[in-house]
Amino acid sequence: MSDSAPTEHVLLTPGPTPLHPRAVAALLRPMLGHMDPEVFAINDEIQADLRTMYGTAPDTFTALLSGTGSLGMEAGFANLVESGDEVLVCVNGSFGARMAEMAERYGARVRVVTAPHGQAVRVEDVAAQLSGVQMVAVVHGETSTGVLNPVPEIAQLLRGTDTLLTVDAVTTAGMQPFDMQGWGVDYAYTGAQKCLSAPPGVAPVAISERALARFAARRTPTPLWYCDFEGLRDYWSRRAYHHTVPVNLHFAFHAALRAALDEGMTVRQRRVREMGAAIQTALAPLGFSPYVQREAERLPTVLALRLPEGFDDAGIRAALRRREISVTGGLGPTAGLIWRLGLMGEAARPAPYRALMTALEDLLGERGVAARFDEALAGVPV
Structure with a gap:
């Protein structure tokens, strides 16, 4: 050898993506317990920095899910969709199609707005199918085709309605304009390993007050226990045990996100x-x-x-x-x-x-x- x-x-x-040097250094920190005060202090900083990155309201709940970006996608449907809900999904690539499949698995009646590969979803096509819809789901940057979808314009269609907007920001948040509060996005997620150059394994999410209110009004418990919004808030807001988070990935993510904001x-x-x-x-x-x-x-x-x-x-x-x-x-x-x-x-x-x-x-x-x-x-x- x-x-x-x-x-x-x-x-x-x-x-x-290649790891940011500050993320690599943070990975080498000695392990701490997931309930350690220092870990909670780092988590608080992560939450504040995520509000800045996503452009949220000051009190928006943010967190890291213990999984990749696909868990971020699934958690949104698991917590915000109930059997029989009408969900409109924008599909112009593989990840929009994944959204539609997940929504169906959680019992939604899925309507689909499509566009050919290589083209963005048309806002007028979304507007034509909004009647009776509880949620619209769209991929901001469709990784499979390199297309940027018109999220701000789609969000504008939902102003003054009760319809939630879920956005896959996996290839945009942290590197492209994203204004959760200004646009009116209710649930957003990305993956640590994309624009922030942190190791894969945590999914940063941001959840609006409207989304939390929809979650609180559920008729049935969230079927995905691991990412139940209430369990997340137990750990991230109340500092109570829920599950063992990947502590060293939190260290690395914290360093990478802070490096992005510093730049x-x-x-x-x-x-x-x-x-x-x-x-x-x-x-x-x-x-x-x-x-x-x-x-x-x-x-x-x-x-x-x-x-x-x-x-x-x-x-x-x-x-x-x-x-x-x-x-x-x-x-x-x-x-x-x-x-x-x-x-x-x-x-x-x-x-x-x-x-x-x-x-x-x-x-x-x-x-x-x-x-x-x-x-x-x-x-x-x-």
């Missing part, structure tokens, strides 16, 4: 835009083109690029993997058609993408790719 240090892997996937949301948004533009400039002469046609509908944090004609998707990605570079292809109908390049958190930095450009030059026998990338980023503070 070699004693040499392992080569650092270049992770350019749409999640997980500033506006700076992070600019960094993503400029990195995405530079990547497209570098790859366009090779035949890569945006998969999402309307620029306003492109998700900045997951750059979906249509592959050049005749491009060996599987072969090139395998060759990149042998060079310790991970790139993700399409999912389902877009397999072999697109690449999905992650631009969340620490992935949205020049160094890892410069490594990709250099490798592509070699594998494709093309020169000038890295130079175009560097030129596009010249003078940009990223």
